[in-house]
Structures are given as C-alpha cells and as structure tokens.
Amino acid sequence: VCIAEALPSCSVTVLADRFTPDTTSDVAAGIVMGGAPIPDIPLQQQHRWFKDTFDHLLEIARSQQASEAGVLLSSGWQIFREVPSERRPFWADDVLGFRFMTDAELKGFPQYKFGQAFTTVKCECPIYLPWLEKRFKRARGLLKKGRVSDLQELCHNYDIVVNCSGLGARVLAGDSGVHPVRGQILRVHAPWLKHFIRDSDGHTYIYPGRDSVTVGGTRQVGDWRLAADKGESEAILERCCRLEPSLREAVRLGELVGLRPGRASPCLKKMLLETPAGRRVPVVHNYGHAGWGVSFSWGMALEALKLVRESLIELPPPSRL
Numbered sequence: 001v002c003i004a005e006a007l008p009s010c011s012v013t014v015l016a017d018r019f020t021p022d023t024t025s026d027v028a029a030g031i032v033m034g035g036a037p038i039p040d041i042p043l044q045q046q047h048r049w050f051k052d053t054f055d056h057l058l059e060i061a062r063s064q065q066a067s068e069a070g071v072l073l074s075s076g077w078q079i080f081r082e083v084p085s086e087r088r089p090f091w092a093d094d095v096l097g098f099r100f101m102t103d104a105e106l107k108g109f110p111q112y113k114f115g116q117a118f119t120t121v122k123c124e125c126p127i128y129l130p131w132l133e134k135r136f137k138r139a140r141g142l143l144k145k146g147r148v149s150d151l152q153e154l155c156h157n158y159d160i161v162v163n164c165s166g167l168g169a170r171v172l173a174g175d176s177g178v179h180p181v182r183g184q185i186l187r188v189h190a191p192w193l194k195h196f197i198r199d200s201d202g203h204t205y206i207y208p209g210r211d212s213v214t215v216g217g218t219r220q221v222g223d224w225r226l227a228a229d230k231g232e233s234e235a236i237l238e239r240c241c242r243l244e245p246s247l248r249e250a251v252r253l254g255e256l257v258g259l260r261p262g263r264a265s266p267c268l269k270k271m272l273l274e275t276p277a278g279r280r281v282p283v284v285h286n287y288g289h290a291g292w293g294v295s296f297s298w299g300m301a302l303e304a305l306k307l308v309r310e311s312l313i314e315l316p317p318p319s320r321l
Ligand SMILES: Cc1cc2nc3c(=O)[nH]c(=O)nc-3n(C[C@H](O)[C@H](O)[C@H](O)COP(=O)(O)OP(=O)(O)OC[C@H]3O[C@@H](n4cnc5c(N)ncnc54)[C@H](O)[C@@H]3O)c2cc1C
Pocket: 015, 016, 017, 018, 019, 023, 024, 025, 026, 027, 028, 029, 030, 031, 032, 033, 146, 147, 148, 149, 164, 165, 166, 167, 168, 169, 172, 182, 183, 184, 185, 216, 217, 257, 258, 259, 260, 261, 287, 288, 289, 290, 291, 292, 293, 294, 295, 296
C-alpha cells in the first residue's frame, strides 16, 4: 500500500500464496506497543519505525474510516511482577497519556509491583487487512496468488522485488536465522470489557476489540504446529481469568494459532540479485518482525519505500520505470 500510493507511476503486484484471512497477520492481536529494544538496531531507528506507525494509525483511528478500517484507540495497563530496569520504554512519549499506574490501580493485581497505563492504537487485523487490500486496489495495485520457490523466478517479470514473506523468508532469503515463534490466542465475546491488560512477560494478555476480545497467549520458539491445542487454550483462559475474573462469563468464539516470523532483529535492507543471464534486480528485504509486526508496520514500510526509491534511481536506463 505504502509503495503503490507513493509511486503511482509504478505497477505494483502483491504476490502471495496466502491472503487475508489466512495469514499470520490475521491472528495478531494488533496492539501497537513495543517490547524491549531490539538488539543490533539503533534505538533511534526503532523509535522512528514505532512513531511513524503510531502516528499513521492514530490518524486513521481519528478519521471517519476508523470503524471500516478496524483501527481504534485502546486504553489499558501493562503490569510487571518486578519493577523493570527501564520503567519508561522508548515508545512512552509516542503513545497517548503514558504514566505509571497508581497504587489504587495496582491494588487489583496483588502479584504485581509496577504498571504502565497508556492509550494506544489497536488494529483489528481481520478487518484492517481487507481494508488495506481495498486501499491497495484503489492505488491500482494487483493481487496475484501463487507460491514463489526462488526469488530468481521474479527477476524476469519485475524490475524490483520487495520481500515481505515473513516466516517464508527462511527459504526465500535463505536466512536460517528466521524461525517460528508459535502464538495461540482465543477470541471471546465479552463486550463489557473495555480496558486491555497485559502481563509484561507476554504470556498473558486481554485485548478488547471492536467485535471480540483477544485473549492470549503463548510464545513457543521453534514450534511449527498450526493446530490449536485444547490444553493450551484452557491454560490461557485460566491465566487471563486470574487478571480479569469476569472472563469466566465470556463466550468462546474461536481459537487461532499464528507462527510469528522470529529473528534476532528484523531484516530491512537492499541488495542485488543477479540472474544467470546477467540481469541485476534490486531486492528490498523487509521481514522477521517477530511479535511486533503490526507495531512497526507503517514505519518500516516507509523505510522500505525509501530503499525502493533509491533502487529506482540506480536501475540501468533501459529498465527505468
Ligand atoms: C498470536 C499472535 C499475536 C500477535 N499480536 C501482535 C500484536 O498485538 N501487535 C503486533 O505488533 N504484532 C503482533 N503479532 C506479530 C505479527 O502478527 C507479525 O509480526 C506479523 O503478522 C508479520 O507480518 P508479515 O507480513 O511479515 O507475515 P505474514 O502475515 O505471515 O505474511 C507473509 C506473507 O508472505 C507470503 N509468503 C511467504 N512465503 C511465500 C512464498 N514462498 N511464496 C509466496 N508467498 C509467500 C504468505 O503467504 C503471506 O501472505 C502477533 C503474532 C501472533 C502469532
């Protein structure tokens, strides 16, 4: 979307073997939040990715399109069993109204010593992704279903390749550092819940959304199982009910599993592919966002766009678009 809208003179095709509602992104809770700083990436850069994403999504959340786009404001608490060394994360000034929880607020969570309260944005991915598809088509983008077994295949038909294949980059980019981090969640009907609660360990969270509440989760490194595990769903609900007892009254709507594209840090860079016939095609990689792909989505897309623009300038004259 970012490239198709910014470069209207280019023809942009999204080629994928799975589209919404069958991607990892459809499973995401869609909350915009940061974790601990990512190693090997300057904090300033991570901060820009986060802020650019937040500002972009906040604008949608405040627009007339918020409901249709499934992008809404969400307020709540992140709670900690021990006081963290960084009580004020790098994204604290980007979200709205960041503050430490008061003793009165923490009283509801006797096992926890510290908490952060803030308002952020939540993307209801099963609504947001179809909306993005529509936006992409309006920008004259093309959608094509198909599996790519080697990026070289694309070099005959395209001048630039942007690789956003998530976990698929393990094969497509030959990057053995990409690995699954399995996440299971439940979607439940509990319309009385309005406030999110997240245990900072990332294994227990409750995110109220437009039509359902997402409760999670698991983070199983190296686990490729896509089927939901009944025992894990019970354990997730049990942990969430300890934080929010009224969840015992919730009606279960479904359970879902997604494989996060884990990597020590996301890969965002450009390189050149050379075909056996000697054609050199720029490739912009943008994958490996682990558990924060929604939170960095637009900011990293803007940086990928910058790399695409540079590649366009560097293309040899006959191929220039
Ligand atoms: C349970 C859970 C909760 C989450 N909650 C949040 C959250 O609250 N906030 C947040 O920021 N992040 C969250 N995430 C993380 C987020 O979902 C991911 O970081 C994000 O979805 C990754 O997006 P992606 O586009 O890279 O990958 P995907 O959504 O997996 O998309 C990859 C695309 O590439 C295509 N593809 C791959 N290989 C090939 C190939 N060889 N040929 C053709 N097509 C190919 C696939 O078909 C797919 O369309 C969560 C993840 C999980 C599992």
